[in-house]
Amino acid sequence: MAIPGMEGMTAMDSTQKIENDESRSARSEKLKQERRKELLGVALAVFAERGYHQTRISDIIEAAGVARGTFYLYFESKHAIFGALLDDVLGRIRESVVGVDSSADAAPLRAQIHGILVRLLSLVRESPALSQLALREAIGLDTEIDAKLDAFYAELHRWLSESLSNGQRLGFLSAFDAPLVSWCILGSVERALRLLLEREGAFQIEAIADALLDTHLTGILPR
């Protein structure tokens, strides 16, 4: 609703004139943000349904009920609005993957990881269109988009790799090539998310999270 960093600016000023101007611009700014969000939502739906290349600007503006030029008032290009959507979903994924609390009174490690996985899977279930953007549409689109995705995965990988290394240092985990195994795990998770996306309803989030955990924690050989 309120624009971050703008909240304080609506405080009463001494002159009516300024107050009016400010409140007017604040209001218009608000309207602008709302329209922007509406466009983002519409574009998301269209991109998810038709794919990036099959989507025409016309599809978006028709669905949004705005004029052609209006679109370019809010986004520099087709590429830009896709980038904005991608940033959005990548941000949400980032938020789902918070650090593991290794303090004494923290939840058991397994439960924490389980939570992360459930959050990720729920994100896919609740925002399938957005997820599809990151998991399918964005791949191989563009050097710029590719770089963005690569950076994101690198970031995830760094976080996971360091977590695993920590676990190894603390003796929680066995000795293995942490960076390499991190990529494997990321791959598993990515495929699991895609699974939920493509075969909606065929799998339970809990079941997937457990399968991911068990496979990677204890493997498939009998103990």
Place this chain on the structure above:
Amino acid sequence: MAIPGMEGMTAMDSTQKIENDESRSARSEKLKQERRKELLGVALAVFAERGYHQTRISDIIEAAGVARGTFYLYFESKHAIFGALLDDVLGRIRESVVGVDSSADAAPLRAQIHGILVRLLSLVRESPALSQLALREAIGLDTEIDAKLDAFYAELHRWLSESLSNGQRLGFLSAFDAPLVSWCILGSVERALRLLLEREGAFQIEAIADALLDTHLTGILPR
């Protein structure tokens, strides 16, 4: 099988005539296949470098040194040549993934799986362009291509899932959701292949194969 330029030196009986005709048409057929393969090779390189959408037919024919019409003599469309390349790489991957031999005198299971992984990874190392086609370019291109890829992964998954189920039945493997875990493993392998593709030289094939095996066989928890 007549030697080029030697036909006139033999008696011109009807048999010879037919033979000549056959050899001539066989030769032209051979040339045709060569031309086709050359076009495929060139297109592969261009697709891998620029991506499907950034690739124009002009790029391919210029690189191949043939005329515009010649391209369409061998492939119905840009889409068709991409499909042919994809079929090619999917076929190669299929060949790399042969059945596991569970007879008494067979190699140990681990060694067999290790072999499969090494074959897959080698394929990526040796044919990075072709691999990139399957792992990046083909994703989200087209409903038809998508269906082809989906079918391929479904096939891989079926094979893996049944293999795991077999292992469980024989007591080699612990109890787990075989279909789900199969997807996880496929995800790991896919990411590992992509890793080799993107960070060429940063990883050793053997190391990756081992990491994949260990993670999934015994997990990352200490035993």
Place this chain on the structure above:
Amino acid sequence: MAIPGMEGMTAMDSTQKIENDESRSARSEKLKQERRKELLGVALAVFAERGYHQTRISDIIEAAGVARGTFYLYFESKHAIFGALLDDVLGRIRESVVGVDSSADAAPLRAQIHGILVRLLSLVRESPALSQLALREAIGLDTEIDAKLDAFYAELHRWLSESLSNGQRLGFLSAFDAPLVSWCILGSVERALRLLLEREGAFQIEAIADALLDTHLTGILPR
């Protein structure tokens, strides 16, 4: 109907606003129709000069001084603009051929028919390009166009055939195969129109109309 540049000088109540909007959209609609008509006119000239197949979209847009895309803003395709022109000319011909008034105080039959012929011939003289479209260019172009032409001629034929049958019933005309003779007459008229088109200036409209009338009314044998 607001005067351009005057809008701001009137009170900005909602009624005015709507009126302004309406006049603005009406004006733009008018401009659009004008642009469309201009394109039709230019295309007509080019089609008449070069023929359908020899005419490229470039010819039309260059002559019209608009951009490529603009053309497609007004017409779906080359075929579509030709169809629109054909509809235009067929409509005009239809208008030229009004029903014959057989009431007691009507003009004599001969004079009425003479009038129809003169109108048709004048149409050709005044809009030779348009006429050429219907009489030459449209023939054998396309199944769709063919169907349109056939339907038009069938309509003309039905009208003429019924008129003749009426005349026979009323005793004005002798006994003959009305449908067949109608086709003959249509053929004569068509050729006469083509004559005027191709040998512009060599014949007088009145002379042609008289010749057509006399030939079909009383024949070429002496009475």
Place this chain on the structure above:
Amino acid sequence: MAIPGMEGMTAMDSTQKIENDESRSARSEKLKQERRKELLGVALAVFAERGYHQTRISDIIEAAGVARGTFYLYFESKHAIFGALLDDVLGRIRESVVGVDSSADAAPLRAQIHGILVRLLSLVRESPALSQLALREAIGLDTEIDAKLDAFYAELHRWLSESLSNGQRLGFLSAFDAPLVSWCILGSVERALRLLLEREGAFQIEAIADALLDTHLTGILPR
């Protein structure tokens, strides 16, 4: 069968060599003409079915079962083979329209004209494809083709016009603008032929010929 002007060349010569060569070349010439005719027949069928522009050289050579290059051995171009076919049909029409015999012991004028019309209509019935070429496909194709058609019609017109003038001079026909009326009659006939072509079976040749004759000879007014 035999090539006009070539029959005498197969007479016995003194030397075997020459005889062989000549007979061989005569035979090959014969074969050549046969192949040419076959191509013409096939092209005719295809042109009639699909129309000139929709017909591809591929359609013709596939239907004829010859190679691409072979076509160009017999005809310079697509345009040329169409021209040859058009010449053929125009020639046949010319043959159908022979001079009217005005000698004392000749058949009555009406019967003679009736014969001409029946010949023309029969030509259309027996060679609808060929007729369609002249009556539909050839129109507006090309300046060259147009000129050929125009010249043909002019020729027909000249013949008819002079015949009518003769009749007038001899008192058989009333006074009218012979050239103009000739065009009207040509138009009627043309349309009648087209009628037979398009509504095959709906009309009898005799009926059409009679309708044409009656309309133009005595008109549609009661006598």
Place this chain on the structure above:
DNA sequence: AATGAATGAGTATTCATTCAT
């Protein structure tokens, strides 16, 4: 003569983006 692989000029149509109103 016959073949058919190769050629390459030719063109309708699309669609992201701009900009005058």
Place this chain on the structure above:
DNA sequence: GATGAATGAATACTCATTCAT
């Protein structure tokens, strides 16, 4: 801000014709 008419670069595909074998 909003509009939507105008823009024009971009491009896959066709097909008549040639020519080496």
